[in-house]
Amino acid sequence: MKEISGNTRLFGILADPIHHVKTPQRMNELFAKIGFDGVCVPFHARPDNLAAVVDGLRRLENLGGVIITMPHKTAILDLVDEVTPVARKIGAANVVRRDADGRLVAHMLDGEGFVRGLLTAGVPVQGKSAYLAGAGGAANAIGFALVQAGVSRLTIANRTPAKAEDLKARILSLHPDAKITVGTPDPAGHDLVVNGTSLGMKEGDALPLDTSRLTPDQLVCEVIMQPKDTALLLAAQAKGCKVHYGAPMLACQIELMAEMLGVVPTK
Template identity: 50%
Template sequence: MITGNTRFVPLLAHPCRHVRTPPPFNAECVRRGLDISMVPLDVPPLALDETVKALRQIGNLAGMVVTIPHKTAIAALCDRLEGAAAMLSVCNVVRREADGSLTGAMFDGEGFVAGLRHQGHAVQGRRALIVGAGGAASGVAYALLAAGVASLTIANRSPAKAETLVAQLHAAFPQARVITGTADAQHYDLVINGTALGMHDGDALPVDPTRLRPGTLVAEVVMQPDVTALLTAAQARGCIIHKGIHMVEQQVRLLVDFLEHGDI
């Protein structure tokens, strides 16, 4: 029930029809007895600055959750960034502090790794390929290294973004084996689509499924549709599949923790 005491958390996206975070986020708030409600807001990129400027003024704003295409732009609008967000200059959640300042953090990666573990998939020691170098892929790459993958290859349509990400990851994890490469999936036991490919009918596949070895764990960040064309093709090849929704389910707990624990 929304009352005069309710604090709200807009989910900033463009478009916003694909988002799946509000139901589990709102359910988590109810489960904890918190009077906080999430509503999706469709914010075009050119309106982001003005929107955030206005939201800063709103006293019952707990914070914002942010998704495609705003994760990099929002990081530049925060007053401070924590953890992976500070290393990658990208964030997916922003807390409004009591003084109206904004603290950004990034939980896509922790949510992704928690989702894998929750489904019984170990991460440590895997040879991983991630396709993509945008907001979600950056967070996932960071968390995979933190969780101890043996090696990580990053393949992205825009190679310069992959190079920048690898440099950031080397700065955060100097001992890590992380390189840029192609999306040839043959030599990996964990293959992740970290791009937006798969959200729309007719999208190209992020990897050529004929290069997947049976038994490979193939994971998605895309959560709408529930089972993407990549996952369908991977299953037909005898791979183990892991859906994008698991990342959301495990991440809401981290998002609510962060929004609840401001210290300013």
């Protein structure tokens, strides 16, 4: 990292608790790698103080922006000047850019990180059919990003089907021509199979979909990073499928955040 000086651009991450965050480390690595005069630091803000903290950050002339994580991803939407259409539809944001005039613009990069992760692994999603298990926070972001990136059709399956229907309706309100159906645990007939649920984090979790229906031509993808090899990915490999791990989704977001925050040019 360059020596911090009066010219250094400031970035932060807002979280509560804060001790576990890894984004500052990754952002600072990137700044060092590209020789950017910036620093990213953890900002511990409790929910009750979020509005006051954001109001203060808005007035910091040398602030480039902030990363937003739990539990602030939804509350931040009411505290900024602009919310991108996709973040508005998802109902959450994980990055806020501060423009030169102090305007704060919020966006959600979780889903784009997932799609960029696939692209980096040599898998463009355009034209592919996709099956998405889940309709929570991660699945919402991935559903929007898959459609935005041009999948030929999207099937959403969730334990609570009403949430899948709601996600379908919100994606269609931004992408009226998209082909989206609410499905069952059966992922057969899709090029990409994505676990967007939290199932697989804990030992003994049920599988998020019916793995007996997987076929070797499918690529099975995770959002879960820990454990790396979830029961789903192990079952998929046993069926002869290729797999895509959860880590690239986060790794690629560092790059996307740097783009959104004006640190590197947009790809």
